[in-house]
Amino acid sequence: xxxxxxxxxxxxxxxxxxxxxxxxxxxxxxxxxxxxxxxxxxxxxxxxxxxxxxxxxxxxxxxxxxxxxxxxxxxxxxxxxxxxxxxxxxxxxxxxxxxxxxxxxxxxxxxxxx
Amino acid sequence: xxxxxxxxxxxxxxxxxxxxxxxxxxxxxxxxxxxxxxxxxxxxxxxxxxxxxxxxxxxxxxxxxxxxxxxxxxxxxxxxxxxxxxxxxxxxxxxxxxxxxxxxxxxxxxxxxx
Numbered sequence: 001x002x003x004x005x006x007x008x009x010x011x012x013x014x015x016x017x018x019x020x021x022x023x024x025x026x027x028x029x030x031x032x033x034x035x036x037x038x039x040x041x042x043x044x045x046x047x048x049x050x051x052x053x054x055x056x057x058x059x060x061x062x063x064x065x066x067x068x069x070x071x072x073x074x075x076x077x078x079x080x081x082x083x084x085x086x087x088x089x090x091x092x093x094x095x096x097x098x099x100x101x102x103x104x105x106x107x108x109x110x111x112x113x114x
Numbered sequence: 115x116x117x118x119x120x121x122x123x124x125x126x127x128x129x130x131x132x133x134x135x136x137x138x139x140x141x142x143x144x145x146x147x148x149x150x151x152x153x154x155x156x157x158x159x160x161x162x163x164x165x166x167x168x169x170x171x172x173x174x175x176x177x178x179x180x181x182x183x184x185x186x187x188x189x190x191x192x193x194x195x196x197x198x199x200x201x202x203x204x205x206x207x208x209x210x211x212x213x214x215x216x217x218x219x220x221x222x223x224x225x226x227x228x
Contacts, residue, residue: 006156034216036219041221041222042221042222043118043120043205043207043219043220043221043222044157044205044219045219046216046217046218049216089156089157101147101159101162101170101172101173102147102159102217103159104149104156104157104158104159105156106155106156107156
């Protein structure tokens, strides 16, 4: 049973436009959500996170939205740049104050075309 | 300021041999996580360790796999009697354990079983 799902394996966007990556979860105990970015042959790198007490967190071109009632979160990248082309993983964990395992989705490959 | 280090980056083993994967966490981090990424799949949690303790090994296969994080030295993921299905990228991550759940990943070890 996959608790974190990224239903779109791939997304292609024109440079300068908005990229929207989606993620759904099933476990209501999750209270901290993260997005990671991964380039080929490298480990994932942390991008942005959001606590369940918020519904939006913004960092430069990246904004994460959380809809707890729908158990859905999304990552918006605007404007998209060719360097944003990578695999994006959504992750969720329970317990804001304690480190613990994260459950990852299968990833969405974003391609930003010049 | 070194990040998470993993070695070797690439490891080739024949069926039945043992594989040892090493992970040195970031300085000051006492929490280590191991993930496996099979081809065309996402990151799957394997085990979460603190110094000298296994906190959560719910993602570890019941046989042939073991992990440790000794008081001194790197964390080791050990796979005995490897089979072709063990071929994957193995990622280690670390966190300080007291500030949210952001994890810092190493570059991974790509294991190929012939």
